[in-house]
Amino acid sequence: MDELIKELKELEELVLQCMKCGTCQAHCPLYQKDLLESTVARGKISLIESVYEGRLENATKILKHLDYCILCGRCKENCPSGVKTDEIFLKAKAVLRKIEKLPSWGKAILKIVMEKPELLAKIAPLMHIGMKFGAKRVKNDIFKPILGSFSKRNVKQIAKKPFSKTHGGFHKAQNEKMEVYFYPGCAANFIFPEWGEGIISVLNHFGVSVYVPEVNKCCGIPAATLGELETYKKMVNENLDDINKRDCEYVITCCPTCQYALSEMGPKVTEKSPNKHFYDILMFLDEVLNVKFDVNLDEKFSLHTPCHYLSPKKANLKKHLEENIQGDFVVLENQSCCGFGGTFNMKKYDDSKAVGMSKAEEVKSKNVKKIFTPCPGCAMQLTDAIVEVGSQATVEHPIVYYAKELKNNAF
Amino acid sequence: MLNNALIKKFESILGKNNCFTEPEDTMCYSYDAFSAEPVQPDIVVKPQNEEQIKYIINICKDENIPIVTRGAGTNLSGGTVPVKKGCVLLTTCLNKILEINENDMYAVVEAGVVTANLANAAIKKGLFYPPDPGSVNISTIGGNVAENAGGLRGLKYGVTKDYLMGVDFYDMDGNYVKGGGKTVKLVTGLNLPGLMISSEGLLGIMTKFVLKLIPKPKFSKSMLVIYDDVIKACETVSEIIAAKILPATLELLDSFTIKTVEEATKIGLPTNADALLLIELDGHEAQVLEDFEAVKDICIKLGGNIKVAETAQERDKLWEARRKALSSLARLKPTLILEDATVVRSKIPEMMKAINDIKNKYNLVIGTFGHAGDGNLHPTILTDKRDKEEMVRVEKAIDEIFAKALELDGTLSGEHGVGFAKAKYLEMEVGSGTIEYMKKLKKGVDPQNLLNPHKMGL
Numbered sequence: 001m002d003e004l005i006k007e008l009k010e011l012e013e014l015v016l017q018c019m020k021c022g023t024c025q026a027h028c029p030l031y032q033k034d035l036l037e038s039t040v041a042r043g044k045i046s047l048i049e050s051v052y053e054g055r056l057e058n059a060t061k062i063l064k065h066l067d068y069c070i071l072c073g074r075c076k077e078n079c080p081s082g083v084k085t086d087e088i089f090l091k092a093k094a095v096l097r098k099i100e101k102l103p104s105w106g107k108a109i110l111k112i113v114m115e116k117p118e119l120l121a122k123i124a125p126l127m128h129i130g131m132k133f134g135a136k137r138v139k140n141d142i143f144k145p146i147l148g149s150f151s152k153r154n155v156k157q158i159a160k161k162p163f164s165k166t167h168g169g170f171h172k173a174q175n176e177k178m179e180v181y182f183y184p185g186c187a188a189n190f191i192f193p194e195w196g197e198g199i200i201s202v203l204n205h206f207g208v209s210v211y212v213p214e215v216n217k218c219c220g221i222p223a224a225t226l227g228e229l230e231t232y233k234k235m236v237n238e239n240l241d242d243i244n245k246r247d248c249e250y251v252i253t254c255c256p257t258c259q260y261a262l263s264e265m266g267p268k269v270t271e272k273s274p275n276k277h278f279y280d281i282l283m284f285l286d287e288v289l290n291v292k293f294d295v296n297l298d299e300k301f302s303l304h305t306p307c308h309y310l311s312p313k314k315a316n317l318k319k320h321l322e323e324n325i326q327g328d329f330v331v332l333e334n335q336s337c338c339g340f341g342g343t344f345n346m347k348k349y350d351d352s353k354a355v356g357m358s359k360a361e362e363v364k365s366k367n368v369k370k371i372f373t374p375c376p377g378c379a380m381q382l383t384d385a386i387v388e389v390g391s392q393a394t395v396e397h398p399i400v401y402y403a404k405e406l407k408n409n410a411f
Numbered sequence: 412m413l414n415n416a417l418i419k420k421f422e423s424i425l426g427k428n429n430c431f432t433e434p435e436d437t438m439c440y441s442y443d444a445f446s447a448e449p450v451q452p453d454i455v456v457k458p459q460n461e462e463q464i465k466y467i468i469n470i471c472k473d474e475n476i477p478i479v480t481r482g483a484g485t486n487l488s489g490g491t492v493p494v495k496k497g498c499v500l501l502t503t504c505l506n507k508i509l510e511i512n513e514n515d516m517y518a519v520v521e522a523g524v525v526t527a528n529l530a531n532a533a534i535k536k537g538l539f540y541p542p543d544p545g546s547v548n549i550s551t552i553g554g555n556v557a558e559n560a561g562g563l564r565g566l567k568y569g570v571t572k573d574y575l576m577g578v579d580f581y582d583m584d585g586n587y588v589k590g591g592g593k594t595v596k597l598v599t600g601l602n603l604p605g606l607m608i609s610s611e612g613l614l615g616i617m618t619k620f621v622l623k624l625i626p627k628p629k630f631s632k633s634m635l636v637i638y639d640d641v642i643k644a645c646e647t648v649s650e651i652i653a654a655k656i657l658p659a660t661l662e663l664l665d666s667f668t669i670k671t672v673e674e675a676t677k678i679g680l681p682t683n684a685d686a687l688l689l690i691e692l693d694g695h696e697a698q699v700l701e702d703f704e705a706v707k708d709i710c711i712k713l714g715g716n717i718k719v720a721e722t723a724q725e726r727d728k729l730w731e732a733r734r735k736a737l738s739s740l741a742r743l744k745p746t747l748i749l750e751d752a753t754v755v756r757s758k759i760p761e762m763m764k765a766i767n768d769i770k771n772k773y774n775l776v777i778g779t780f781g782h783a784g785d786g787n788l789h790p791t792i793l794t795d796k797r798d799k800e801e802m803v804r805v806e807k808a809i810d811e812i813f814a815k816a817l818e819l820d821g822t823l824s825g826e827h828g829v830g831f832a833k834a835k836y837l838e839m840e841v842g843s844g845t846i847e848y849m850k851k852l853k854k855g856v857d858p859q860n861l862l863n864p865h866k867m868g869l
């Protein structure tokens with residue numbers, strides 16, 4: 001225990017930066033729901049402080065509060081003192097994991113997802129068939145599993161074959177002017193392969209060759225959020241080794257969390273840094289390629305901004321949408337997090353869903369028919385909530401529309 | 412410590428989910444935005460309605476348990492630290508805006524409504540709720556009334572007390588008390604809204620308010636004025652007021668704060684300036700334009716270099732400079748002590764000079780900004796609470812800052828209240844007779860001293 005307290009005290013410099021102003025309350029999606037201080041960053045930080053200052057005896061008890069967090073980073077984004085809440089929470093959880101071990105089934109799942117990507121890719125077709133039999137079709141490609149804890153959810157169909165199997169390798173552009181490394185991430189790999197396909201075809205069209213790793217290694221963030229920091233570090237290192245080897249300037253992602261895991265948080269917890277610039281595909285189109293599209297929609301559409309893309313420095317998604325997609329763009333009043341949070345959605349489904357539902361209700365009441373988002377996690381979560389409230393809206397990545405536009409124009 | 416039977420009593424009224432006694436839960440209510448030693452309450456309760464509040468009071472009265480009412484816990488004077496332990500009562504679930512009356516221009520809201528939510532709801536109806544503390548997105552109306560919160564618009568529009576028409580609260584006998592009402596004029600009985608303003612949770616648990624709304628000003632104009640001498644900036648403030656012009660906002664940033672804000676935000680502030688004034692006038696266009704010219708003349712006469720915001724974006728940038736003052740300072744050192752020394756407006760130059768002398772005397776890092784228009788300065792001390800030797804100097808500096816404010820016909824607090832942070836100075840300002848009267852009042856309505864005991868030294 002003493003060792004543990006010592007390790008938590010190593011966070012003191014980061015923790016002390018919190019002036020307890022409470023500004024984070026206004027931004028925490030879970031606080032808006034529960035109105036409890038233990039939910040919000042200020043509370044969590046004060047709990048860590050209480051342990052290493054000797055005011056709380058049973059350190060393990062604070063794990064449940066640290067774990068009750070979407071890791072959306074909205075507190076960090078809006079903290080006037082610049083408190084690195086994400087770093088504090090991830091490191092503190094890793095310390096506390098040493099005494100409160102992850103259950104063995106959790107470890108087994110992590111092992112397969114993180115460390116056996118080939119095995120995961122092999123069993124994907126089985127999951128695909130399993131989903132067909134073990135679920136009831138709700139919409140086109142949305143199913144409701146019949147059994148177990150998944151039975152409350154509306155989930156997207158799993159790809160017949162993972163994207164890395166069908167598209168792994170080098171995709172040379174005709175008039176090649178540069179090459180990029182495309183890191184699809186697990187969700188695009190297994191759930192949204194059409195996003196990956198869209199990215200390759202759009203980039204190729206503009207003379208950008210695309211390299212896709214043949215085996216998609218998870219970015220590691222699920223392990224980090226479960227407090228398994230060592231596994232996370234291992235995944236970051238392996239991925240960055242792979243990325244750094246390739247001779248190109250940019251890494252393209254279509255998942256804000258993967259980008260965060262590998263290029264922002266990764267270098268903070270490992271000693272490794274990427275030797276390339278990471279770009280979300282949409283920002284790459286805007287800022288590096290400087291290209292515009294002219295998609296016309298005849299139905300009301302809106303945008304959901306993923307939490308890890310909030311800062312205007314990283315991406316001005318609204319501007320992007322306005323410049324590339326014409327039609328009736330509705331700005332939602334609810335600009336909150338979708339509530340997904342990866343492992344948070346697994347562990348605390350009801351809380352996770354409750355956050356997403358309020359947004360889905362606005363989508364329904366405003367008769368919005370399409371939500372664009374560049375995050376597969378948000379897309380899964382919003383799809384679930386939107387089906388649940390009985391809205392007809394679908395959630396899409398703009399790239400799919402851009403690819404369609406280019407294809408149509410070619411004929 | 413509460414025993415199980417007592418905890419069960421609370422739970423039977425509130426349900427298990429709204430009572431918290433585990434140390435890791437109660438620890439989260441041991442502090443507020445004032446940097447003080449945390450004190451853990453025995454129980455935290457989250458009533459869902461007024462009826463439950465009444466029962467909580469009854470239990471606490473019978474069992475002699477202190478109650479601290481807590482809104483958002485953003486106060487800067489230790490007002491919600493449960494120094495005598497006991498029960499922390501959260502008002503966060505009483506968060507409904509019950510009515511916005513456009514014809515009679517008032518709002519009825521529950522205590523836990525977040526201030527910005529009321530302001531936004533009013534704006535949607537073309538009305539205006541002016542009090543805008545820096546914590547507007549977090550703090551509750553209950554906390555604003557209990558602290559008489561002010562903000563950037565205090566100079567022209569006043570503070571929370573100027574908008575409080577009615578208040579409903581529970582006293583320590585569980586009696587429901589209704590003070591004031593919905594009419595603009597009301598002189599029936601004792602002025603209970605006046606009594607509850609700045610009461611810091613000592614006299615009752617407030618549940619509902621009637622608040623005055625006003626028409627939204629139609630036109631506004633902002634400017635930033637740069638000075639190479641902070642005293643000249645302060646003199647400008649006095650001259651503008653003396654010219655009988657009331658800007659909506661008249662804010663000051665000293666050189667240290669300017670540099671810090673610029674470093675953090677890169678919005679293009681002049682880092683070699685000694686001071687900045689941010690001035691905004693609002694109202695009818697013709698009047699605003701006329702006053703604007705007069706204010707410009709005064710600024711230029713005193714050596715100010717003027718930048719006028721021509722577009723909404725430019726205006727936002729100017730406001731960003733002011734809004735980021737506290738947060739930019741907060742990034743520099745682990746501990747930030749935000750003080751609230753306030754003087755009559757004509758004495759601002761003297762107060763600024765005194766703060767500077769005190770800073771040098773105790774070799775401390777102090778940035779000063781504030782609502783210069785209403786004499787309300789925020790000398791902000793940047794330190795590290797682990798440095799015991801420096802903390803002694805900090806304490807001495809604070810003593811001297813307050814003594815100086817009082818010497819200049821000022822007050823200990825323009826807006827952050829007394830709590831326990833300033834309890835020891837209270838007598839210095841109000842005198843022993845006044846303290847005695849406050850004590851009698853407190854004893855009369857709360858003989859067991861259960862409502863937020865020990866605050867204001869009462």
Ligand SMILES: Cc1cc2nc3c(=O)[nH]c(=O)nc-3n(C[C@H](O)[C@H](O)[C@H](O)COP(=O)(O)OP(=O)(O)OC[C@H]3O[C@@H](n4cnc5c(N)ncnc54)[C@H](O)[C@@H]3O)c2cc1C
Nearest residue numbers: 482483484485486490545551553554557560561612617826
């Ligand atoms: C970043 C920041 C900026 C700030 N800027 C300003 C500013 O510009 N101007 C300003 O005036 N203040 C400012 N403050 C201070 C603070 O926000 C105000 O004092 C605010 O009014 C407190 O509201 P709260 O809901 O957080 O109340 P709390 O902190 O929860 O409570 C404050 C006091 O009110 C009592 N109380 C709360 N609710 C009730 C109730 N329903 N019935 C009875 N008693 C009650 C509590 O017991 C306590 O004594 C700032 C604070 C921060 C952190």
Ligand code: SF4
Nearest residue numbers: 018019021022024079
């Ligand atoms: S906003 Fe930042 S400084 Fe303020 S309480 Fe939250 S984490 Fe602490």
Ligand code: SF4
Nearest residue numbers: 028069070072073075
């Ligand atoms: S990361 Fe998100 S959910 Fe977690 S405390 Fe911060 S704002 Fe709340």
